[in-house]
Amino acid sequence: MNALLESLRGSLVVSCQANPDSPLRDPYIISRMGLAAVKGGAAALRIQGFEDVEAVRAVTDLPIIGLTKTDRDDTDVYITPTAAEATRLAALGCEIVALDATLRPRPEPLAELFAAVHAAGALVMADISTLEEARNASALGADIVGTTLAGYTPQSRALHTPDWVLMDELRGADLPFIAEGRLNSPAEARQAMERGAHAVVVGSAITRPDVVTRWFAAALA
Numbered sequence: 367m368n369a370l371l372e373s374l375r376g377s378l379v380v381s382c383q384a385n386p387d388s389p390l391r392d393p394y395i396i397s398r399m400g401l402a403a404v405k406g407g408a409a410a411l412r413i414q415g416f417e418d419v420e421a422v423r424a425v426t427d428l429p430i431i432g433l434t435k436t437d438r439d440d441t442d443v444y445i446t447p448t449a450a451e452a453t454r455l456a457a458l459g460c461e462i463v464a465l466d467a468t469l470r471p472r473p474e475p476l477a478e479l480f481a482a483v484h485a486a487g488a489l490v491m492a493d494i495s496t497l498e499e500a501r502n503a504s505a506l507g508a509d510i511v512g513t514t515l516a517g518y519t520p521q522s523r524a525l526h527t528p529d530w531v532l533m534d535e536l537r538g539a540d541l542p543f544i545a546e547g548r549l550n551s552p553a554e555a556r557q558a559m560e561r562g563a564h565a566v567v568v569g570s571a572i573t574r575p576d577v578v579t580r581w582f583a584a585a586l587a
């Protein structure tokens with residue numbers, strides 16, 4: 367395995383993303399959340415969008431997993447759908463570029479996206495939702511897969527919990543994976559590691575206070 371990925375073994379990656387309607391949707395705020403995550407022990411950060419990547423790159427040398435979220439009319443693929451976006455993320459200093467590696471119709475072939483990321487000197491984190499997608503991404507040369515999209519595609523199990531079954535499948539198939547998606551407590555992050563995750567990405571539970579507030583409010587309703 368690549369040395370940078372090896373250095374992330376067993377570690378916590380914090381995703382600092384604010385939804386478009388969030389009051390925290392501002393590159394400066396995202397960069398401060400990134401610094402707070404670094405202070406708390408994050409080994410890397412997952413950052414969305416060019417402006418946020420620039421703001422975070424300016425304040426930390428920790429590895430950045432960069433992505434874009436682009437709504438398009440011609441595809442359901444929204445995480446870094448094009449090589450141009452992937453290449454720009456790498457040029458802005460993302461060591462790892464995350465992109466949708468599902469088998470859904472997409473604007474550009476997956477192999478070309480992977481090649482563009484590698485040519486730009488970055489690594490590919492292939493965001494998948496099923497074992498089949500993980501196998502395909504791995505065969506095409508993804509450096510690591512992430513369970514990011516499990517529960518968010520018609521092909522995957524609809525869940526309100528982490529996709530433990532997918533993690534077991536990936537481990538069983540010997541496919542190194544980063545666990546990501548609905549890891550909402552330290553215990554769940556730990557469990558993902560025990561189920562064979564190389565590292566875990568936690569987002570909402572750490573960096574979306576609006577979402578976490580909703581969990582508490584719903585529990586009291």
Ligand SMILES: CC(=O)N[C@H](C=O)[C@@H](O)[C@H](O)[C@H](O)COP(=O)(O)O
Nearest residue numbers: 381514518546547548549568569570
């Ligand atoms: C499905 C999708 O678009 N996931 C995005 C991917 O970058 C983010 O919105 C998530 O916050 C991230 O995956 C971390 O997950 P969670 O916030 O559940 O810890």
